[in-house]
Amino acid sequence: xxxxxxQTAPGIGRLEHACQTxxxxxxxxxxxxxxxxxxxxxxxxxxEALPLTVWEPACGRGAIVRMLRARGHTxxxxxxxxxxxxxxxxxxxxxxxxxxxxxxAIVANPPYQIATEFTRHALDLAPCVYLLLRLASLxxxxxxxxxxxxxxxxxxxxxxxxxxxxxxxxxGPRASSAIPFAWFCWNRDHRGxxxxxRIGGVAS
Numbered sequence: 635x636x637x638x639x640x641q642t643a644p645g646i647g648r649l650e651h652a653c654q655t656x657x658x659x660x661x662x663x664x665x666x667x668x669x670x671x672x673x674x675x676x677x678x679x680x681x682e683a684l685p686l687t688v689w690e691p692a693c694g695r696g697a698i699v700r701m702l703r704a705r706g707h708t709x710x711x712x713x714x715x716x717x718x719x720x721x722x723x724x725x726x727x728x729x730x731x732x733x734x735x736x737x738x739a740i741v742a743n744p745p746y747q748i749a750t751e752f753t754r755h756a757l758d759l760a761p762c763v764y765l766l767l768r769l770a771s772l773x774x775x776x777x778x779x780x781x782x783x784x785x786x787x788x789x790x791x792x793x794x795x796x797x798x799x800x801x802x803x804x805x806g807p808r809a810s811s812a813i814p815f816a817w818f819c820w821n822r823d824h825r826g827x828x829x830x831x832r833i834g835g836v837a838s
Contacts, residue, residue: 669694670743671796674766675701677834678741678817681790685738685762691727692742692752695719702741709741710734727752733759740764750777753818757784761822769814780820787824790817790833 675698678684686707690699693711696719702709712723722734728751733740739762744752749767756763757780769791771777780786796815817833 670697670766672701674796678764679705681833682819687736688739688741689734689737690742692744693719693721698741710737728755738762753780757820763820765818766815767818769816785820785822785824786828787821788819789828789830793832
């Protein structure tokens with residue numbers, strides 16, 4: 635999901651990531667809601683010990699939230715618009731000044747159009763940040779700060795490609811994605827080099 639430039643609701647917002655985003659215009663993608671496969675969340679839970687209380691500021695229809703709550707996590711939910719899943723706050727993440735009280739981490743699949751900006755803001759608000767991003771996010775000079783100077787602890791690359799995360803409202807069979815993804819995990823207490831490893835993530 636991604637926020638549209640003309641929307642300026644106060645508060646919270648969305649994350650990155652959309653499969654085959656280059657094939658759709660910004661107008662077609664709208665808010666960039668691409669629901670996260672259960673297998674992706676399951677893989678993260680196997681790889682990381684998440685804090686008990688987390689914040690999902692790109693909640694969408696609750697794909698990540700349902701999985702985390704089923705594992706006993708308390709999840710604060712927000713998004714820039716209401717997709718029908720119960721939210722604690724409808725607001726633009728990029729204009730949020732303070733995280734929810736007691737929030738130990740941000741976990742999200744940010745909107746592709748604002749992924750870098752979303753990541754930078756998440757790192758300002760939470761001590762731990764777990765984002766599902768394209769593996770290509772490791773590239774580019776503009777991302778140097780968030781990749782090399784903001785305590786990126788681990789990058790969990792999926793052994794198998796996730797199923798394509800089709801745009802919200804799309805009807806049709808799911809196909810395998812041509813784009814590799816990974817969980818990027820930042821932790822302010824991390825010291826030393828970033829660890830890159832491979833995790834499960836069988837398409838679901």
